[in-house]
Amino acid sequence: MAKDKDGVVVASFSGKWVSYSHTLFAYGAFFSALIIGMSLHFHKIVKNEHYGYPDEWFPSVSATIGDRYPERSFFQLLIAVTSGPRFALVALWYMLTARPGSFAPKFVATVGLIRTVFCGGWVYITSTDDHDWHDxxxxxxxVLTLPWTLGCLTLSPMNVTAVKYRKILAGLFFGTLVPLIYFFIQHKVHKVAGAYTIYAFFEWSLILFDVGFDAITAYDFAGFEVRIVDVQGVSKGSGNIALADAVLEKSKKRSSSLSQQLLGGSYSWADMFDAAADIYTGFMFWSVLTSLGVTVWYFPLWHMGISGYEILIMTTVTPFFLGIPAVRQLIVAQPGIFYWLSLTGLGAFLIETPEPRLFLVGAGVAFSCLAWAGTFWAERNNSGRLDAKISAFSLGLILSSIAKFANQTNNPVWPIMNSINGGWNKTGLVLAILAVLRSSRRTPTSSDFSALEQKRVGGSSTLAALGLGGLLFALHSLLSDSSTMITWVWEGFPIAGPIPAPHGAYTIAAMGVGFLIGLFRPAATTTWSSWATASAAAALFHNKAGWTGFYGALILTIYLMALVPAFITACTRYAPGRTFGLAFLFYNLMVLAHVWVVAYAFVPGGPLLRERTDLVMIFTMALLAIGVYTCQLSLPPTELSSKYSKAATPDHRKLRSYSIYILTILQLLSVSVAYLRFPTFDYTPYHPQEKLLTAGIWTVHFALDNDMWSSERRMRDAIKELELDVVGLLESDLQRIIMGNRDMTQFLAEDLGMYADFGPGPNKHTWGAALLSKFPIVNSTHFLLPSPVGELAPAILATLDCYGELIDVLVFHSGQEEDVEDRRLQSLGIEQIMADSKRPLILLSYLVTKPKEGNYNTYVSEKSRMRDIDPSDWDRWCEYILYRGIKRVGYARVSRGTITDTEIQVGKFLVGQPEGGDVEIEEGAVEEGLRFPEQFKGEGVRGHAYHVFDRPRYYA
Structure with missing residues (x-):
């Protein structure tokens, strides 16, 4: 037996056999299942929800290793055997790369272990067993494949062959994701025959590249002899030079390497928690700020005009108080006091009455703006701490956007949320308390309490404030929700552009890229060429639809996020009260302009900005140009460049690296949300056996109920219990600062299993129309009806595939009562749209007319060929259902409860049958499957009951 100084070696083998066995068993598991499945169940495993053989002729990975015997058993058996070599591979990799005090090897090893456990989870819990846990x-x-792959590349020993193959396989793996996603969307969304087969080839390629990437460790583990003894000294640390170091030796010194800044040196979990606490306080700021608009909006919404509560938008200008020496001294010495006071905004949900809840939100905004402005100024002389605070501010915005992305555009800690409607307010408040406790332990480093002696710089505080105000407005109006810019470029079906899920993750990824540019290359953002590029992107975004417009939006997103460090740093060079106070004042003016473009009919001077989103965009870019000019005067290029130079201190680099780690986690979370929210597009109507279509119209008052709570879940319950297959929603455009940049259709469509068409987008200046349908939307067109004086009237004309027959559905919101000529012109426009349709048609509308009077006779006319669902219903003014070419079997009016100020009107139609007559029949003569639900009779449920007739009506 061999001996060493510690004893006798009973057996030994080369470490490369760990890699060999892992590769052999992993490939064996997948490809044995593929061979057996193709041999025994070929036609079953190539079939998907749309097509089978011969359109589809190669199975996906999930179909192959899923529920069929015996291929599933072969796969699970060999994967179980693979687990031993897998854990050994992770352990050997850690031994190979570990160095004293180095954080990265521990991080990568932890990722590898968790990733291995997750592999066992989706292998042994199939989608049939538990779909949610499998996913x-x-x-x-x-998502853990990304940090594992990048971590292994960064820590890879300087073995030329291993490095080369790792780069090739990693590039192939991530490169394959692009066509993989493309063909999956072609299959799932566009239902292209054969697309799933091509997708399957790319999916199997990922298996090859993933396992192959780990197989490269055989080159490195050849230096290990498993007794376990390191026979070549590769684990001693001194000889273990990371790949990033080897590459860097050819270009620059190791101390300036990005990889070394992020993965080298010692790390402190305490410092990491401090960074996380700062970022959560940034999340608190953006959560409270974005909640102010929607809580203020509740009051003019119910007053139908200026209510007086709008003055609370001015709570953002509290940084003016920094001009008072005593206040400035207090906030510099004890910033925690103001962060504590800002928690009133998050705790406002505890108050049920709208007015005091609004005042608490206003107080939270006031203290939060003051706290952050004071902190920025107080850290002006410590570039590392200022950098960390600015990063927390930016990452807080990204976290806020992700929280809304995960919660279908509602921030779960907003004061319009609670435990009933999907809020996580208590959890958010507890985390906020912990974050403030931790972050308030440290005070700013500045000791200058007395005067405003600043370094002499060019420019002026007013110019700096104009730039920052424009940037704050752009961040809030466009990036506080990942779907806002998507709704700008959306033009209906067939889908020719991004959709909120999964493509909201693209917006968040662009925000991350912009953050990194601002963190490491801030000087690049303050050039006129960058501003010109961003301006061109803004023009593209504003003027083009679909993917073309969205590409412009992504470029603009990157630019806006990249500007944050330079603009805030520039503002700290001037008197804080005047600079930050004016910045928020200019931000408020831009918010008002942004509201005035659509609310022009209800506000003084509104016509000046009527439908002029183009002017708002131009003003925004002009303000950013002023900010760029100020940065060039107040921040010398050498100073901005030094933020990523060897002059940066180790602590500075360490703080920056924590931000990168947290950004990575946030991006992985965003990708996970996108995957979970990917629509299924396999929806089923409520009564397919009867070929019944139940349609409804509802004016939903911007998804805020009578008591200022978000109402999507209550709306969901009513729509589901009424068994609506198709529903038109009016007053549904929430993608503005005053509505919280929300989109009610996302939650409703995903929870109810319906296709959604968000009508003319926010850049079309309407109060919104939306269509939800259990039936596929074959095509849809958005209209803006003539509105020379009053508010714009939106309409959606959609063609639905209803049990194999094409039926048109028109959703329309007429102008307000005061604008008589507008409503007349709109009635003529809708009449023409209905006349031009050659298919059976259902109008779900808000007409603002009395039955059989005035414009009613234009909507119901020989030209339109439309019939009223119930001509005898005299008690209507706003909502109407008209139809033609389809058999009407029932009509009901359902009270609104406390969700909104307008009832739900519902019609039942039989597809494929002629219109029929107007003879009313008793419910007993109607088939049970065609009847309205029983629970809305009498007192009804949750305030919803049949009313006016006190029962539904049925027709022969």
Whole structure:
């Protein structure tokens, strides 16, 4: 037996056999299942929800290893055997790369262990067993592949062959994701025959590249002899030079390497928690600020005009108080006091009455703006701490956007949320308390309490404030929700552009890219060429629809996020009260302009900005140009460049690296949410056996109920219990600062299993129209009806595939009562749209007319060929259902409860049958499957009941 100084070696083998066995068993598991499945169940495993053989002729990974015997058993058996070599591979990699005090090897090893456990989760819990947990484990495995791959590349020993193959396989793996996603969307959304087969080839390629990437460790583990003894000294640390170091030796010194800044040196979990606490306080700021508009909006909404509560938008200008020496001294010495006071905004949900809840939100905004402005100024002489605070501010915005992305555009800690409607307010408040406790332990480094002696710089505080005000407005109006810019470029079906899920993750990824540019290359953002590029992107975004417009939006997103460090740093060079106070004042003016473009009919001077979103965009870019000019005067290029130079201190680099780690986590979370929210597009109507279509119209008052709570879930319950297959929603455009940059259709469509068409977008200046449908939307067109004086009237004309027959549905919101000529012109426009339709048609509308009077006779006319669902219903003014070419079997009016100020009107139609007559029949003569739900009779449920007739009406 061999001996060493510690004893006798009973057996030994080369470490490369760990890699060999892992590769052999992993490939064996997948490809044995593929061979057996193709041999025994070929036609079953190539079939998907749309097509089978011969359109589809190669199975996906999930179909192959799923529920069929015996391929599933072969796969699970060999994967179980693979687990031993897998854990050994992770352990050997850690031994190979570990160095004293180095954080990265521990991080990568932890990722490898968790990733292995997640692999076992999705292998042994199939989608049939538990679909949610299968997806959770699968997503966890996929997202952890990114840090595992990048970590292994960064820490790879300087073995030329291993490095080369790792780069090739990593590039192939991530490159394959692009066509993989493309063909999956072609299959799932566009239902292209054969697309799933091509997708399957790319999916199997990922298996090859993933396992192959780990197989490269055989080159490195050849230096290990498993007794376990390191026979070549590769684990001693001194000889273990990371790949990033080897590459860097050819270009620059190791101390300036980005990889070394992020992965080298010692790390402190305490410092990491401090960074996380700062970022959560940034999340608190953006959560409270974005909640102010929607809580203020509640009051003019119910007053139908200026209510007086709008003055609370001025609570953002509290940084003016920094001009008072005593206040400035207090906030510099004890910033925690103001962060504590800002928690009133998050705790406002505890108050049920709208007015005091609004005042608490206003107080939270006031203290939060003051706290952050004071902190920025107080840290002006410590570039590392200022950098960390600015990063927390930016990452807080990204976290806020992700929270809304995960919660279908509602921030779960807003004061319009609670435990009933999907809020996580208590959890958010507890985390906020912990974050403030931790972050308030440290006070700013500045000791200058007395005067405003600043370094002499060019420019002026007013110019700096103009730039920052424009940037704050742009960040809030466009990036506080990942779907806002998507709704700007959306033009209906067939889908020719991004959709909120999964493409909201693209917006968040662009925000991350912009953050990194601002963090490491701030000087690049304050050039006129960058501003010109961003201006061109803004023009593209504003003027083009679909992917073309969205590409412009992504470029603009990157630019806006990249500007944050330079603009805030520039503002700290001037008197804080005047600079930050004016910045928020200019931000408020831009918010008002942004509201005035659509609310012109209800506000003084509104016509001056009527439908002029183009002017708002031009003003925004002009303000950013002023900010760029100020940065060039107040921040010398050498100073901005030094933020990423060897002059940066180790602590500075360490603080920056924590931000990168947290950004990575946030991006992985965003990708996970996108995967979980990917629509299924496999929806089923409520009564397919009867070929019944139940349609409804509802004016939903911007998804705020009578008591200022978000109402999507209550709306969901009413729509589901009424068994609506198609529903038109009016007053549904929430993608503005005053409505919280929300989109009610996302939650409703995903929860109810319906296709959604968000009508003319926010850049079309309407109060919104939306269509939800259990039936596929074959095509849809958005209209803006003539409105020379009053508010714009939106309409959606959609063609639905209803049980194989094409039926048109028109959703329309007429102008307000005061604008008589507008409503007349709009009635003529809708009449023409209906006349031009050659198919059966249902109008779900808000007409503002009395039955059989005035414009009613234009909507119901020989030219339109439309019939009223119930001509005898005299008690209507706003909502109407008209139809033609389809058999009407029932009509009901359902009270609104406390959700909104307008009832729900519902019609039932039989597809494929002629119109029929106007003879009313008793419910007993109607088939049970065609009847309205019983629970809305009498007192009804939750305030919803049949009313006016006290029962539904049925027709022969």
């Amino acid at each position: 959770i484990f699968m997503i966890g495995y996929l």
